[in-house]
Amino acid sequence: xxxxxxxxxxxxxxxxxxxxxxxxxxxxxxxxxxxxxxxxxxxxxxxxxxxxxxxxxxxxxxxxxxxxxxxxxxxxxxxxxxxxxxxxxxxxxxxxxxxxxxxxxxxxxxxxxxxxxxxxxxxxxxxxxxxxxxxxxxxxxxxxxxxxxxxxxxxxxxxxxxxxxxxxxxxxxxxxxxxxxxxxxxxxxxxxxxxxxxxxxxxxxxxxxxxxxxxxxxxxxxxxxxxxxxxxxxxxxxxxxxxxxxxxxxx
Amino acid sequence: xxxxxxxxxxxxxxxxxxxxxxxxxxxxxxxxxxxxxxxxxxxxxxxxxxxxxxxxxxxxxxxxxxxxxxxxxxxxxxxxxxxxxxxxxxxxxxxxxxxxxxxxxxxxxxxxxxxxxxxxxxxxxxxxxxxxxxxxxxxxxxxxxxxxxxxxxxxxxxxxxxxxxxxxxxxxxxxxxxxxxxxxxxxxxxx
Numbered sequence: 001x002x003x004x005x006x007x008x009x010x011x012x013x014x015x016x017x018x019x020x021x022x023x024x025x026x027x028x029x030x031x032x033x034x035x036x037x038x039x040x041x042x043x044x045x046x047x048x049x050x051x052x053x054x055x056x057x058x059x060x061x062x063x064x065x066x067x068x069x070x071x072x073x074x075x076x077x078x079x080x081x082x083x084x085x086x087x088x089x090x091x092x093x094x095x096x097x098x099x100x101x102x103x104x105x106x107x108x109x110x111x112x113x114x115x116x117x118x119x120x121x122x123x124x125x126x127x128x129x130x131x132x133x134x135x136x137x138x139x140x141x142x143x144x145x146x147x148x149x150x151x152x153x154x155x156x157x158x159x160x161x162x163x164x165x166x167x168x169x170x171x172x173x174x175x176x177x178x179x180x181x182x183x184x185x186x187x188x189x190x191x192x193x194x195x196x197x198x199x200x201x202x203x204x205x206x207x208x209x210x211x212x213x214x215x216x217x218x219x220x221x222x223x224x225x226x227x228x229x230x231x232x233x234x235x236x237x238x239x240x241x242x243x244x245x246x247x248x249x250x251x
Numbered sequence: 252x253x254x255x256x257x258x259x260x261x262x263x264x265x266x267x268x269x270x271x272x273x274x275x276x277x278x279x280x281x282x283x284x285x286x287x288x289x290x291x292x293x294x295x296x297x298x299x300x301x302x303x304x305x306x307x308x309x310x311x312x313x314x315x316x317x318x319x320x321x322x323x324x325x326x327x328x329x330x331x332x333x334x335x336x337x338x339x340x341x342x343x344x345x346x347x348x349x350x351x352x353x354x355x356x357x358x359x360x361x362x363x364x365x366x367x368x369x370x371x372x373x374x375x376x377x378x379x380x381x382x383x384x385x386x387x388x389x390x391x392x393x394x395x396x397x398x399x400x401x402x403x404x405x406x407x408x409x410x411x412x413x414x415x416x417x418x419x420x421x422x423x424x425x426x427x428x429x430x431x432x433x434x435x436x437x438x439x440x441x442x
Binding site: 002005006009010012013110111113114115117118119248249250 | 292296299300304305307308309311315316317318319320321325328329330331369
């Protein structure tokens with residue numbers, strides 16, 4: 001209980017720094033949720049594309065072989081691009097929290113010294129500082145989650161556009177407009193489908209299977225918190241151990 | 252050498268016990284502040300490197316060991332509470348306004364009391380204290396020593412005061428050292 005009291009009082013004492021941290025965590029969580037949801041939507045669209053293809057018979061599909069392959073490649077490329085961005089984001093969080101911990105550990109030298117003089121162990125002090133940051137992380141994450149939930153409709157629309165743009169970027173180099181028109185014309189000749197031309201590749205809004213839900217909540221929280229704990233525990237342990245060593249070996 | 256830690260700690264503890272029992276106030280004399288500070292540091296380091304930090308409390312001025320964002324009460328109880336709160340002198344115990352205020356701006360004397368009772372309530376056996384702050388009047392010093400004597404006797408702890416004040420040494424010949432004893436944690440093989 002005293003441990004918790006120390007952490008909570010310290011949050012109040014260093015509120016300006018932690019307010020900045022809260023904003024940082026908010027943006028990290030929001031971006032992570034957006035990327036993971038976008039990736040999920042992209043995968044969902046790809047599945048729907050595969051389903052639509054089943055409405056054609058296999059003989060017709062041989063005409064479109066190249067197009068189907070290029071489309072699937074484009075979907076996968078978008079997906080791995082999101083994945084890459086997400087890892088980049090996590091790495092940025094790791095580096096930033098480590099950097100902040102380094103600066104903060106120096107700013108809190110006096111306070112750390114007090115704890116060491118009282119007889120607290122390095123682990124005890126590090127645990128308190130990391131716990132403070134974990135509380136901030138949880139707060140920032142919850143705020144981002146709320147924001148993403150509230151802006152759901154807008155986010156859904158925006159992510160759809162983003163996915164479409166990226167998809168086109170990856171598809172255009174492989175499929176020319178002329179060949180696309182030629183293939184679709186052959187595909188749709190004398191055929192009744194519930195979609196047409198462009199909608200085969202990437203459906204317009206309104207044709208979507210279901211409204212978007214927020215994906216990756218657990219992943220964002222657990223991976224973010226994990227990165228934060230590891231980076232800060234390492235940094236704080238290094239700085240505080242050094243401080244303790246100096247305390248013990250000064251003349 | 253973690254293997255010998257236990258033995259070193261035990262040896263060191265015996266060394267201290269032979270010097271600073273029975274419980275009470277002990278005075279170590281230093282001719283000047285520089286040698287006092289040096290010795291204080293050496294003692295502290297000896298305590299910690301002998302793994303005896305759990306038996307020791309430190310009382311310093313200027314105080315580095317007060318956590319500014321905790322209340323005075325939390326600062327006193329920072330190492331847990333092994334003894335009853337009634338150990339505190341009544342005037343302090345009843346002053347809840349003071350106990351619940353932030354410890355950010357304590358006077359030198361207040362800080363000494365906080366550090367003294369923090370150590371005693373946590374059940375520390377040896378309390379190491381640097382000299383009294385210069386701002387402290389003779390009366391305040393005397394009052395502090397009276398309170399400390401009473402509390403120390405009740406908890407079976409020893410308060411070791413490093414001082415440059417010769418009159419304190421002269422007044423307590425039985426528990427004083429003109430030349431402070433050397434404290435060194437010994438490893439079993441060198442002991």
